[in-house]
Amino acid sequence: MKNNIDLEDLKTAYCYKSNKELKFTYFIFRILQNQKLVKLLISFTNSILKYNLPFKFIIKKTVFNVFCAGEDIDTAFKKINYLEKFKVKSVLDYVSEGENNDESFDANTKIIVSNIIRLGKECPGNYISVKISGLENPKFLAYCNGMEFVNDLIISPRFDRLISRIDLICKTARDSKVILFIDAEDRCMQDLFDKITETMMEKYNKDYAVVFNTLQMYLKDRLNYLNTLIEAADRKNYVPGIKLVRGAYVEKEREKAIKEGKIPPVFDTKKETDDSFNQAVEICLREFKKVDSCIATHNNDSTIHAINCIHKYNITNHYSKVRFSQLYGMSDNLTFNLSINGYNSSKYLPYGEVKKAIPYLIRRSEENSSIDGQIIDEVIRLKKEIERRDKL
Numbered sequence: 001m002k003n004n005i006d007l008e009d010l011k012t013a014y015c016y017k018s019n020k021e022l023k024f025t026y027f028i029f030r031i032l033q034n035q036k037l038v039k040l041l042i043s044f045t046n047s048i049l050k051y052n053l054p055f056k057f058i059i060k061k062t063v064f065n066v067f068c069a070g071e072d073i074d075t076a077f078k079k080i081n082y083l084e085k086f087k088v089k090s091v092l093d094y095v096s097e098g099e100n101n102d103e104s105f106d107a108n109t110k111i112i113v114s115n116i117i118r119l120g121k122e123c124p125g126n127y128i129s130v131k132i133s134g135l136e137n138p139k140f141l142a143y144c145n146g147m148e149f150v151n152d153l154i155i156s157p158r159f160d161r162l163i164s165r166i167d168l169i170c171k172t173a174r175d176s177k178v179i180l181f182i183d184a185e186d187r188c189m190q191d192l193f194d195k196i197t198e199t200m201m202e203k204y205n206k207d208y209a210v211v212f213n214t215l216q217m218y219l220k221d222r223l224n225y226l227n228t229l230i231e232a233a234d235r236k237n238y239v240p241g242i243k244l245v246r247g248a249y250v251e252k253e254r255e256k257a258i259k260e261g262k263i264p265p266v267f268d269t270k271k272e273t274d275d276s277f278n279q280a281v282e283i284c285l286r287e288f289k290k291v292d293s294c295i296a297t298h299n300n301d302s303t304i305h306a307i308n309c310i311h312k313y314n315i316t317n318h319y320s321k322v323r324f325s326q327l328y329g330m331s332d333n334l335t336f337n338l339s340i341n342g343y344n345s346s347k348y349l350p351y352g353e354v355k356k357a358i359p360y361l362i363r364r365s366e367e368n369s370s371i372d373g374q375i376i377d378e379v380i381r382l383k384k385e386i387e388r389r390d391k392l
């Protein structure tokens, strides 16, 4: 375990990419750098969705290829096995956004359960992630948000079906020894997700965290929530799994609140979000005896802060207590340099039909084209590595 690790060792960062793949990734990121072009492409993509236009192959060969593991589970497993060669773990994420009926939610549950069982058998040590909005309609979830389900007030056959789906997924994860990350989504559903996830953690996180909740640290209320969660878990005698992210819906949350005449739930500035994220890292790692954590970020400073905390709090068993994770296609410099230096690092690996992955791809494209985003660094790194290889 090294303290001063070089997160800019580009040979290590891109060791898993061929020259051709590296140049192609550079080409896609150069396109994503152009905000106007990205806006145009996004409206074009929305039309593809709306009118079912036959341009799937263009998306499949471009952004899908860079940010997703493939359309089917066998291709995704090949990628998991390939990344394992570099000591990088995967968080398998079946992407299925925008579903609207019970049959699809049951089908999604079945797929996730079968993926967990297969991961446990074929690729132990890798993870799974779940979006609750893939198991129920977001409108129904938002309606239930804030209601007190533990006191039976919103118990309905439909709500029971949702809980049964989530419970089956969590139980399968526990039985298969596969760690499960429950993603955070829109704020209007998050209170409900927190309550459901806490219930599952209390049930399944006895010796270690099987189930992880995700905390979006751009939300002003999250540091308080984090402290309350750790205290409650301690009292109820379970290990909370806490995945920290900054949050993917900052503009959407702000615009929605303003439209409804409310105070936005997200911080006003990037600096406040950064401070809140880094404080949460410090709390989780300081409390490492009580908490299992996942630092999910592409931010170099936050990653270095987490490494420093591992040393400051002398977390000798950090491999099983602190995980790092980046999205597939982004910040390879962090993932691969962390793993080669003995840290537990992984890639979030989405797979699924191109059409169902489009909302995910739009989020990645918007994030990468935003001024505050880290795309400039990403492009510089890719270019440097291409030049280094060209000189060989």
Ligand SMILES: Cc1cc2nc3c(=O)[nH]c(=O)nc-3n(C[C@H](O)[C@H](O)[C@H](O)COP(=O)(O)OP(=O)(O)OC[C@H]3O[C@@H](n4cnc5c(N)ncnc54)[C@H](O)[C@@H]3O)c2cc1C
Pocket: 182, 183, 184, 185, 214, 216, 218, 245, 246, 247, 248, 249, 250, 266, 267, 268, 269, 270, 271, 273, 296, 297, 298, 299, 325, 326, 327, 348, 367, 372, 373, 374
């Ligand atoms: C492994 C992994 C899993 C993820 N899972 C989830 C998830 O479950 N739910 C989810 O919502 N997101 C998730 N994300 C995405 C994440 O929330 C961020 O959008 C993304 O990682 C960019 O943030 P960053 O920490 O990498 O750093 P940076 O690029 O340094 O920060 C960008 C982030 O800062 C915040 N920000 C930017 N400008 C402002 C501003 N003006 N005011 C306030 N805040 C601002 C936003 O959150 C923005 O996304 C995940 C990311 C990773 C790497």
